[in-house]
Amino acid sequence: MSLEFSEKTKKKIEEIIARYPQKEAALLPVLHVTQQEFGFISAVQEKMVAQILGIKPIRVRELVTFYTMLSRESLGKYHIQVCTNLSCHLLGADNFVDYLVEKLGIEPGETTPDKKFTLSKVECLGACERAPCMMINFNYYGEMDPKKVDEILDGLK
Amino acid sequence: MIKIFIDEQQVEVEEGMTVLKAAERAGIHIPHLCYHPAFPPEGSCRMCLVEIEGFPKLELACSTVVKEDMKISIKSARVVEARKAVLEFLLAEHPLDCPICDKAGDCKLQDYYDEYGLFESKFSETKEKREKKLKIGKTLILDQERCILCTRCVRFLKEVTKTQELGVFHRGIDAEVNIYEGAAVLNNYTGNLAQICPVGAITDEDFRFKTRSWFLKEGESICPLCSRGCNILIEYHPGFPRFEVPRRAYRIKARENPEVNGFWVCDRGKYGYSYLEEGRADKIILNKIEGKDVLTWENISEYLGEKIKRVSSAKKTSGIALVLHTWLSNEELFLIHKIFRKGLKVKKIFFADLPQGEADEYLLTSETSPNRRGAQEIGFDIKAVNLDALAKGTDFLLAFGPFLSGLFSLKALKEVLSKVKRKVLISSYLNEVNSLFDIVIPAALIAEKEGSLTNVDGVIQSFKPALEPPGESLPEWKVLADLGKELGTDSKLFEDLNSPGAILGEMGKEIPFFKKK
Numbered sequence: 001m002s003l004e005f006s007e008k009t010k011k012k013i014e015e016i017i018a019r020y021p022q023k024e025a026a027l028l029p030v031l032h033v034t035q036q037e038f039g040f041i042s043a044v045q046e047k048m049v050a051q052i053l054g055i056k057p058i059r060v061r062e063l064v065t066f067y068t069m070l071s072r073e074s075l076g077k078y079h080i081q082v083c084t085n086l087s088c089h090l091l092g093a094d095n096f097v098d099y100l101v102e103k104l105g106i107e108p109g110e111t112t113p114d115k116k117f118t119l120s121k122v123e124c125l126g127a128c129e130r131a132p133c134m135m136i137n138f139n140y141y142g143e144m145d146p147k148k149v150d151e152i153l154d155g156l157k
Numbered sequence: 158m159i160k161i162f163i164d165e166q167q168v169e170v171e172e173g174m175t176v177l178k179a180a181e182r183a184g185i186h187i188p189h190l191c192y193h194p195a196f197p198p199e200g201s202c203r204m205c206l207v208e209i210e211g212f213p214k215l216e217l218a219c220s221t222v223v224k225e226d227m228k229i230s231i232k233s234a235r236v237v238e239a240r241k242a243v244l245e246f247l248l249a250e251h252p253l254d255c256p257i258c259d260k261a262g263d264c265k266l267q268d269y270y271d272e273y274g275l276f277e278s279k280f281s282e283t284k285e286k287r288e289k290k291l292k293i294g295k296t297l298i299l300d301q302e303r304c305i306l307c308t309r310c311v312r313f314l315k316e317v318t319k320t321q322e323l324g325v326f327h328r329g330i331d332a333e334v335n336i337y338e339g340a341a342v343l344n345n346y347t348g349n350l351a352q353i354c355p356v357g358a359i360t361d362e363d364f365r366f367k368t369r370s371w372f373l374k375e376g377e378s379i380c381p382l383c384s385r386g387c388n389i390l391i392e393y394h395p396g397f398p399r400f401e402v403p404r405r406a407y408r409i410k411a412r413e414n415p416e417v418n419g420f421w422v423c424d425r426g427k428y429g430y431s432y433l434e435e436g437r438a439d440k441i442i443l444n445k446i447e448g449k450d451v452l453t454w455e456n457i458s459e460y461l462g463e464k465i466k467r468v469s470s471a472k473k474t475s476g477i478a479l480v481l482h483t484w485l486s487n488e489e490l491f492l493i494h495k496i497f498r499k500g501l502k503v504k505k506i507f508f509a510d511l512p513q514g515e516a517d518e519y520l521l522t523s524e525t526s527p528n529r530r531g532a533q534e535i536g537f538d539i540k541a542v543n544l545d546a547l548a549k550g551t552d553f554l555l556a557f558g559p560f561l562s563g564l565f566s567l568k569a570l571k572e573v574l575s576k577v578k579r580k581v582l583i584s585s586y587l588n589e590v591n592s593l594f595d596i597v598i599p600a601a602l603i604a605e606k607e608g609s610l611t612n613v614d615g616v617i618q619s620f621k622p623a624l625e626p627p628g629e630s631l632p633e634w635k636v637l638a639d640l641g642k643e644l645g646t647d648s649k650l651f652e653d654l655n656s657p658g659a660i661l662g663e664m665g666k667e668i669p670f671f672k673k674k
Contacts (some may be wrong), residue, residue, distance in 0.1 A: 043338060058324040058337040065326040 003044055009037045013052060023053045027063060031070055040074045068122070076111045076118035078156055081135040084121045087128035096132050097121060099146050103153070117153075161227040170223055177205055177218040180231065187231055188240060188269050190247075190355045191307035192219040194413075195420045196316060202307050203243045204269065207231045215239050240273040249280045250330070251356075252289075252302040260357030263370040266305065285330060293323070293335075294342035296362040296428070297350060301333050304358035310334065310350045317421065318344045318519075334358070345517050348427030349420075352410055363428055364408050368394060373407055376623025378604045380409070380426040381484055383514075384524035386612035387411065387418035387426055391433075391604055391623045405624065406433045417616055423521045433604060438587045439628025442597035454631050457598060461555070461636075462643030464579055468553040469501055478505035478551040478577075480542060482558035483526040485633060486608030487617065487671065488660040490528070490535050492637040496644060498536070505551065507542040508532070509560040522613050527603065531611030534670045544573045554580040557600075557633065559588040567593075583633055599630040606632035608657040617671065619661070634660065 005013065012033050017026045030053065034045050041049075041064050043057070050057040064070045082100065084093045097119075101107060104117050111118040127133045130142020141152060158169050163180055170179040175198065180187050191202035198220035205218040210228035215236065218229075230236060247266065255261045287301035311323045311334065322342040326335055336342065342350065351361035373392040380387040392408040409430050411422035441452055452460060468476040479497055481490070497503040516523040532539055542564060547554070554577045561570060567589050574580055574593045582594040591597045603610070605626035609619040626632070634657055641651035654660045664671040 056321045056337075058321055058340075061326060061337060062324045066328045 003038075003048065005034075005037060005048065009033055017053070024055050024059075027053060027055070027060065028067075031060070031063065035070060040071045042072055074111070074115070076115050078116060078136050079118045079120065081120045081122045081125070082108075083123070083125045083127075083131070083133050085124040087124075088132040091131045093132040096134075096144055096146075096149075099149065103149070116156075159223065159225045161223050161225075161229060163229050164232055172223070174223050175219060176207060176209075176216070176221045176223055176227075176229055179223050180218065180229075185231065187218045188265075188273070189219055190265055190269075190305060191309060193309050193312075193353060193420075196309075196312045199308060199312065202247070202305065204240065204247075206236060206239045206243065208233050208236050237273060240269070241276060244270055244274045245276060245278060245280075247305050248274070248278065250284055250302070251305065252284060252300075254303070258303065258357040259360040259365050259370075260303075260354075261369070264357060265355040287333065291335070292341070293359075294347045294350070295424075297342055297347055298360050298362060298365065299334065300358050300360070301335070303356050304334050305356055306332055306334065307355060308334070309353045309355065310359055313346075313349060313353055314342065314344075317349075318346050320344045345423045345425070345521060346421055346519070348409075348424050349411060349422065353420075361408075368402070368407050372396070375410070376604070377412060377621065378623040379527065379610055379618055379620045380422060381527040381603045381610075382426050382429050382432075382525065383423075383516075383520075383522045384527055384529055384613040385418060385520045385522050386527055386610055386616065386618050387422045387520060388414040388618070389422055389426065391430070393624055404434055406430050417612060417614075417618070418520055421520065423517070423519070425521060433602065433624070434627075436586050436588070437627050437630075438585060438591070438597060438599040439630060440599060441629055442591060442599075443595075444592065444597070445595040452596065454629065454636070458636050458639035458643050461581060461640055464553055464581075465501070465640075465644060468579075474501045474503050475505075475550055476552035477501060477503045478507070478547050478554045479503060480507050480509050480547070480554070480556035480558070480561065481532070481537075482508060482510050482560055483524075483529040483532050483539075484510075484603065485528060485532075485557060486603070486606070486657065487528065487531040487535065487611055487664065488608045488657045489633045489637060490532050490537065491660060491664050491668075492634060492641060492654070494535050494537060495647075496637065496641050500641075500644065500647070505547060506537065506540070507547060508537070508539045509542050509556075509558060509564055511560055511563060524613065527612070528610045530613055530615060531609075531617075534611055534615075535664075535668065544569060548573045548576045551576075552578045556580065556582045556594070557584065559584045559586040559590070562588050562590040583636070585630065598636070599628060601626035601630045601632045605630070606634070606657075608632070608634060609661055615670075619657075 013030050016029045017023055020026050030049055034049055035041055038045055046057045046060040050060050064072060082097050100119055104112055104119060106112055106119055108119050108121045125133055125135055127140055127142055132144050133142040134144060159172050160167055160169050163185055168183040177187050187205050189205040191199045200217050200220050206215040207218045208230040209216050255267060289300050289302055291299040293299045311325060314323050315321050322336055323334055326333055350359045372394055374395045375390045375392045378389055378391050380389045390410040390412050391406055393405045394402045396402055409427050411420055413420050443452055511525040513523045514525050570590060571593055580594045581596045583598045583600050585600045585602050604623045607621050609617055611617050638651055638654050642648050654663060665673055
């Protein structure tokens with residue numbers, strides 16, 4: 001399988017690389033862009049990134065497997081990450097996860113068959129003042145309850 | 158220089174040094190696993206924690222830089238307790254399969270546990286199951302359960318070979334060292350990985366399950382397989398040949414020498430040690446001899462001297478020819494030069510060495526013998542063997558080494574050598590060419606004798622015997638020194654040249670290159 005970055009992403013990657021004195025330093029932001037484009041980073045993407053940055057694919061693999069925000073498998077269009085750490089837990093994060101499991105029909109770590117939603121349980125999102133909270137892709141949603149979640153999910157196309 | 162105190166002992170150290178290095182310089186060992194002197198400090202194993210007066214927490218000896226009047230404690234109760242705790246965590250996921258581990262007896266984790274651990278583990282959970290024999294290179298086996306993630310191997314492949322075949326994947330309890338999608342560790346320095354692994358995570362099939370490390374003794378030597386002259390340790394079985402073990406040398410390890418090979422040895426030097434025992438000649442072979450029936454090391458130089466004298470007085474010295482090689486030490490080549498080239502004015506001197514090989518960009522050179530530079534510095538014109546020139550008008554041939562057979566066919570050699578009246582070979586090996594010589598004298602190898610070699614960069618390195626020479630083999634320098642006396646060209650001088658050290662001293666007087674700096 002030979003894949004290529006889109007022209008838009010290529011340009012973005014060039015911009016990112018230009019920010020750093022060394023190409024390798026751009027690895028993490030480039031990985032985020034790559035994940036945005038392909039939805040995940042498998043061996044093919046690792047090699048593409050390695051080639052652009054002039055490093056070995058093994059270095060890319062080290063980072064991809066270390067960071068939980070980088071996924072090696074295909075995610076749904078919307079990645080729902082629910083915090084289950086202390087503050088959120090005390091304010092009912094577990095019930096909230098149960099509600100999502102029931103609503104979406106998938107367990108945490110799974111993706112809906114229509115590839116629209118992926119549900120994950122995560123550690124602290126750093127928004128305790130808005131517990132229980134969640135992230136959908138890069139947007140934060142706080143003080144969640146079933147009604148609010150219905151509104152948000154129904155609003156997503 | 159500044160002064161620091163390690164457990165109340167005052168030590169003078171260079172400014173900018175780390176605590177660990179300073180202690181090591183003073184002969185004090187601070188336990189460590191991830192730190193290796195070839196690399197910058199990593200600080201991941203936490204074994205080297207020490208207490209420093211004025212610092213609220215324990216500090217890492219491998220990365221803390223010394224300051225004037227620093228008071229360091231490496232044995233305080235706090236430090237010992239910390240070491241114990243660190244060991245408990247390192248061992249929490251370690252399989253403790255020491256009885257079947259190849260590293261046992263040679264393992265720093267085992268040693269430290271013996272010294273600082275000896276606790277009942279508080280971890281009752283089942284240990285994670287991981288890969289136990291992952292083949293990651295030509296002869297390397299990775300056991301992920303034993304790995305303590307010190308990353309020495311990863312750093313070696315990143316910083317020394319720059320090939321980066323190993324990486325650390327995942328994190329936390331899932332973290333593991335591995336190769337990338339079946340791309341094995343393939344470079345010319347893989348053997349060093351088994352040596353720098355402080356535990357039994359990377360073991361070497363070349364050594365694995367062949368013997369136990371505590372049976373082995375080690376001898377210092379110099380690798381003769383190229384002209385770099387890497388410093389090595391030969392690990393051998395001291396029981397050989399008293400009781401049945403299949404071989405004596407079991408493993409080659411790199412020996413530190415920053416000037417020549419750093420901490421490393423290439424795979425040719427690491428695994429190519431079969432030359433130490435395969436096909437060795439251990440008895441004097443007499444194919445054709447007149448007069449005496451018995452020839453021993455005691456009378457061999459007398460015998461050679463007589464033959465040489467007879468030829469040289471009758472036909473001058475055009476009747477003598479020599480075949481040398483550059484596995485001979487500086488001292489041996491010097492004696493040959495002195496006796497034959499300068500003394501007897503022999504002109505027919507040829508060199509028979511193995512053909513050149515591939516060099517890599519690091520330690521391995523294209524020269525396949527250890528002392529070509531030494532031969533040049535002594536004043537030899539290194540000419541390849543020309544069989545016709547060698548045999549023409551030759552009555553006496555003295556040849557060294559087994560390499561003629563690789564250079565010419567046996568048939569061609571037989572045809573030419575049959576024209577030479579007397580021929581003597583001094584060689585360490587049983588070889589097809591041996592049958593063509595009247596006498597074959599077994600010689601010791603570099604690992605079995607004393608002397609010095611000049612490496613490709615002109616570094617003169619002395620070596621002592623690491624192993625016993627087999628059977629009747631003796632070093633060439635000895636027979637040459639005796640021969641010098643016998644021939645009487647400068648017998649008073651040869652009287653004094655009774656050790657390689659004395660010969661090297663004489664060389665220094667005659668050749669400025671060999672003068673002690």
